[in-house]
Amino acid sequence: xxxxxxxxxxFIRLCVVYVLMLVLFALNTISLSxxxxxxxxxxxxxxxxxxxxxxxxxxxxxxxxxxxxILLDLLSGLPVGLNAFIFITIRLLILDxxxxxxxxxxLTVWLGFIGVCAAAMSVQWILFGLIHWHWTPFQPMxxxxxxxxxxxxxxSVLLHLTHRLLPMLQNQYSAVK
Amino acid sequence: MxxxxxxxxxxxxxxxxxxxxxxxxxxMFVSAGLMFVSAIKPRSFDGLRAGTADVFAPVxxxxxxxxxxxxxxxxxxxxxxxxxxxxxxxxEENVRxxxxxxxxxxxxxxxxxxxxxxxxxxxxxHSFITARVIADSGNAxxxxxxxxxxxxxxxxxxxxVLSGEGLVGRIVEAGQRxxxxxxxxxxxxxxxxxxxxxxxxxxMAGTNGTYPRLIHLSQDTKILEGARIMTSGYGGVFPPxxxxxxxxxxxxxxxxxxxxxxxxxxxxxxxxxxADEQGLNSGNGLLTSDxx
Numbered sequence: 052x053x054x055x056x057x058x059x060x061x062f063i064r065l066c067v068v069y070v071l072m073l074v075l076f077a078l079n080t081i082s083l084s085x086x087x088x089x090x091x092x093x094x095x096x097x098x099x100x101x102x103x104x105x106x107x108x109x110x111x112x113x114x115x116x117x118x119x120x121i122l123l124d125l126l127s128g129l130p131v132g133l134n135a136f137i138f139i140t141i142r143l144l145i146l147d148x149x150x151x152x153x154x155x156x157x158l159t160v161w162l163g164f165i166g167v168c169a170a171a172m173s174v175q176w177i178l179f180g181l182i183h184w185h186w187t188p189f190q191p192m193x194x195x196x197x198x199x200x201x202x203x204x205x206x207s208v209l210l211h212l213t214h215r216l217l218p219m220l221q222n223q224y225s226a227v228k
Numbered sequence: 229m230x231x232x233x234x235x236x237x238x239x240x241x242x243x244x245x246x247x248x249x250x251x252x253x254x255x256m257f258v259s260a261g262l263m264f265v266s267a268i269k270p271r272s273f274d275g276l277r278a279g280t281a282d283v284f285a286p287v288x289x290x291x292x293x294x295x296x297x298x299x300x301x302x303x304x305x306x307x308x309x310x311x312x313x314x315x316x317x318x319x320e321e322n323v324r325x326x327x328x329x330x331x332x333x334x335x336x337x338x339x340x341x342x343x344x345x346x347x348x349x350x351x352x353x354h355s356f357i358t359a360r361v362i363a364d365s366g367n368a369x370x371x372x373x374x375x376x377x378x379x380x381x382x383x384x385x386x387x388x389v390l391s392g393e394g395l396v397g398r399i400v401e402a403g404q405r406x407x408x409x410x411x412x413x414x415x416x417x418x419x420x421x422x423x424x425x426x427x428x429x430x431x432m433a434g435t436n437g438t439y440p441r442l443i444h445l446s447q448d449t450k451i452l453e454g455a456r457i458m459t460s461g462y463g464g465v466f467p468p469x470x471x472x473x474x475x476x477x478x479x480x481x482x483x484x485x486x487x488x489x490x491x492x493x494x495x496x497x498x499x500x501x502x503a504d505e506q507g508l509n510s511g512n513g514l515l516t517s518d519x520x
Contacts, residue, residue: 073287074291077284077287077288077290077291078291080284080288080363081288081291081292081295081363081364082364082367083295090364090367090368090371090492091367091368092367092368113251113252113255114255117255117258117259120259121262122280122284125273125276125277125280125281126277126280126281126284126288127367127370128277128367128369128370128372128408129367129369129370130262130263130266130267130270131262131263131265131266131273131276132258132259132260132261132262132263132265132266133259133263133266135255135258135259135262136256136259136260136263139252139255139256139259140256143252175369176368178263179369181267182263182266182267183267183415183416185415187368187369187415187436188368188436188437191367191368192368194368195368
């Protein structure tokens with residue numbers, strides 16, 4: 052296989068990965084309506100950032116995570132910088148724990164996501180309240196956390212399928228900053 | 229011995245960053261700075277938001293259409309049981325409304341002749357721009373919708389937005405092809421209203437919940453449950469006379485508003501666009517014969 056065809060092959064595989072992330076991003080900006088709590092979003096971008104930060108951080112470099120956060124803030128009407136700050140923090144924390152998480156059973160990774168999702172939603176609620184000096188109802192946060200918990204296995208299966216398209220790294224467990 | 233880079237020493241000196249690189253610190257400070265600017269000057273990024281919505285609108289529309297249709301299908305299926313009762317109710321209401329239509333036509337003709345006699349200046353007539361809801365871009369914090377119409381279609385910032393039933397919100401950002409509505413139940417929404425029966429003025433404040441509350445009521449207020457609420461036109465943001473909702477009294481004793489518009493189930497909305505002012509002596513039909 053020539054160098055050009057190898058590069059083209061890798062490019063197409065990466066396109067599949069990023070197209071899935073684009074779909075997750077678009078779905079994240081759309082709200083679902085629930086009784087008693089109104090419209091809430093699915094934390095799909097957090098799932099993607101968490102998954103790739105654990106298994107392949109080179110897919111979500113720091114500038115990419117920052118840009119995704121800024122775009123999400125612009126499209127969803129939140130204060131600019133809010134989601135970017137949260138996503139960068141998630142990537143920083145997960146990279147610190149990556150060596151532990153990559154060797155664990157999926158249930159452990161899922162538990163880790165539950166903690167990350169709950170913390171991220173809580174920080175988002177607190178920061179929004181501090182910026183606008185108005186505390187919004189907390190129930191939608193709980194719904195988003197529960198949504199995230201139940202959707203993570205489904206989304207991680209999709210992400211894993213796209214992950215299998217990519218060749219294994221030579222040094223799979225190196226800490227990538 | 230190899231010396232640690234200066235940037236690494238700077239980062240390690242900062243609390244909480246541990247082994248993080250300088251790039252993390254940089255992006256975190258940039259994010260915090262942007263949040264600070266958003267807090268002080270919320271409108272700083274309006275142009276950027278509108279441009280971003282214009283760019284991403286086709287993707288959002290493509291992704292949201294199946295979700296919208298699925299949501300409507302589920303609502304239709306679950307509402308089958310109530311359809312028959314609603315159908316009967318609508319038949320009775322139709323009979324009553326037809327009787328009222330005849331009375332209204334007589335009153336309109338009388339009103340028109342009286343206005344001409346008194347040379348009364350009429351409020352300018354409004355025209356509408358109908359737009360499709362691309363996506364419910366709101367969330368738990370911001371209640372907003374994205375529309376498929378923008379400046380190129382005549383949509384402007386500040387225009388009121390109506391559904392078939394009542395007031396929905398107002399345009400807060402207008403790009404070339406898309407625009408964003410701030411819904412009336414958003415925590416930042418304030419709508420000057422008037423109670424139709426008592427002509428008492430108040431302000432309807434959004435709470436991010438289903439029922440906005442009425443504030444700035446006088447101490448001796450006598451607003452009864454079920455009273456109709458309309459826009460008062462104060463402040464010049466919303467045209468007067470737009471239907472908003474009905475007063476409800478909740479367990480906490482606060483007077484709230486049950487909105488006429490179903491904010492969770494809208495496919496098309498109308499943006500109110502002011503037309504040129506009418507002449508003093510030209511009559512204006514207050515009612516149309518649509519539907520009757």
